[in-house]
Amino acid sequence: MKYLVTGAAGFIGSAVTERLCAQGHQVVGIDNLNDYYEVALKHARLDRIKHDNFSFIEMDLADREAIANLFAEQKFNRVIHLAGQAGVRYSIDNPMAYGDSNLIGYLTILEGCRHNKVEHLVYASSSSVYGLNQKMPFDTADSVDHPVSLYAAAKKANELMAHSYSHLYGIPTTGLRFFTVYGPWGRPDMALFKFTNAIMEGKEIDIYNNGDMSRDFTYIDDIVEGIIRIQDVIPQPNPEWTVETGSPATSSAPYRIYNIGHGSPVKLMDYVEALEESLGVEAKKNFMPMQPGDVYMTYADTDDLFAATGYKPAVDVKPGVQAFVDWYREYYNK
Ligand SMILES: NC(=O)c1ccc[n+]([C@@H]2O[C@H](COP(=O)([O-])OP(=O)(O)OC[C@H]3O[C@@H](n4cnc5c(N)ncnc54)[C@H](O)[C@@H]3O)[C@@H](O)[C@H]2O)c1
Numbered sequence: 001m002k003y004l005v006t007g008a009a010g011f012i013g014s015a016v017t018e019r020l021c022a023q024g025h026q027v028v029g030i031d032n033l034n035d036y037y038e039v040a041l042k043h044a045r046l047d048r049i050k051h052d053n054f055s056f057i058e059m060d061l062a063d064r065e066a067i068a069n070l071f072a073e074q075k076f077n078r079v080i081h082l083a084g085q086a087g088v089r090y091s092i093d094n095p096m097a098y099g100d101s102n103l104i105g106y107l108t109i110l111e112g113c114r115h116n117k118v119e120h121l122v123y124a125s126s127s128s129v130y131g132l133n134q135k136m137p138f139d140t141a142d143s144v145d146h147p148v149s150l151y152a153a154a155k156k157a158n159e160l161m162a163h164s165y166s167h168l169y170g171i172p173t174t175g176l177r178f179f180t181v182y183g184p185w186g187r188p189d190m191a192l193f194k195f196t197n198a199i200m201e202g203k204e205i206d207i208y209n210n211g212d213m214s215r216d217f218t219y220i221d222d223i224v225e226g227i228i229r230i231q232d233v234i235p236q237p238n239p240e241w242t243v244e245t246g247s248p249a250t251s252s253a254p255y256r257i258y259n260i261g262h263g264s265p266v267k268l269m270d271y272v273e274a275l276e277e278s279l280g281v282e283a284k285k286n287f288m289p290m291q292p293g294d295v296y297m298t299y300a301d302t303d304d305l306f307a308a309t310g311y312k313p314a315v316d317v318k319p320g321v322q323a324f325v326d327w328y329r330e331y332y333n334k
Pocket residue numbers: 006007008009010011012013030031032033034042059060061062082083084085086087100101105124125126127177178179180181182187
């Protein structure tokens with residue numbers, strides 16, 4: 001099959017591309033290689049994907065004409081849309097980046113799918129859509145109408161936009177709410193990477209809300225396995241569905257939303273301890289108040305993912321953090 005993977009130079013996109021190519025699929029990857037974090041790492045991720053069935057095109061999602069031409073020329077069977085401006089905190093100071101990449105850019109992908117009969121669009125949403133929700137675990141049946149950052153609001157908007165296209169044009173769409181993804185080839189703007197950098201340089205690490213936070217940390221291989229399985233589960237229309245009786249994660253249209261998380265929250269301080277053990281160094285900790293846009297805890301209910309794919313993410317934090325540290329030492333030669 002022929003796939004478009006957007007964000008192919010990104011953390012999750014490069015790992016998904018690698019898996020699809022290894023399975024023998026043809027993959028076209030696009031990415032604008034922006035400098036939100038070190039561009040060399042994006043190039044290095046692309047260099048890993050050494051398959052004849054992979055081709056990479058540098059392209060911006062917001063370039064309507066280029067994206068429309070790409071879809072018309074390539075005739076993709078399926079699209080896995082992982083490009084976008086990531087990061088909750090960055091969205092506080094740089095909201096426009098999210099308008100361009102996550103709203104306009106997302107619409108260009110929907111339009112491409114609409115005009116070229118793509119059989120399934122799988123796209124990245126986020127656990128951040130749960131916003132002010134305090135009911136645990138987070139269930140896709142819960143309300144997600146109260147985001148606490150523009151990043152989260154744009155992800156929720158993506159889900160709504162997908163629903164309108166699934167309804168109007170019958171495009172099967174699946175939105176995946178990822179829960180704090182970490183592991184080798186990860187993102188330098190995320191806690192694990194930042195902590196590792198700081199600890200190795202003998203600097204302090206900033207610990208928000210005085211360490212009183214939990215995250216449902218999800219290992220990259222678990223995320224990839226979930227994506228690979230779910231893209232084979234093409235949502236079907238359900239004429240029996242009604243707003244009154246059905247879950248908001250489903251529809252009369254071919255539309256689905258899933259959580260992909262480990263399904264067990266880990267305290268931030270336990271995560272730090274796992275990192276200290278892996279590095280063999282105790283961190284100097286700078287305890288800070290809660291950051292704007294942050295949430296206290298994330299915790300995924302993964303029953304729907306399991307029911308649809310038979311898969312439940314399984315890698316625990318200790319081996320996951322160890323695998324990250326091993327990769328980090330090798331990659332940076334430290
Ligand atoms: N990693 C996580 O913990 C996590 C959690 C929830 C949601 N997500 C979402 O999953 C997706 C992938 O995340 P990731 O961790 O791989 O992030 P990433 O930043 O490593 O990957 C995203 C890629 O998209 C590219 N990109 C950004 N704007 C673009 C544009 N306008 N045109 C073309 N390319 C563009 C970037 O260059 C980058 O390589 C994102 O949508 C992110 O918001 C990630």
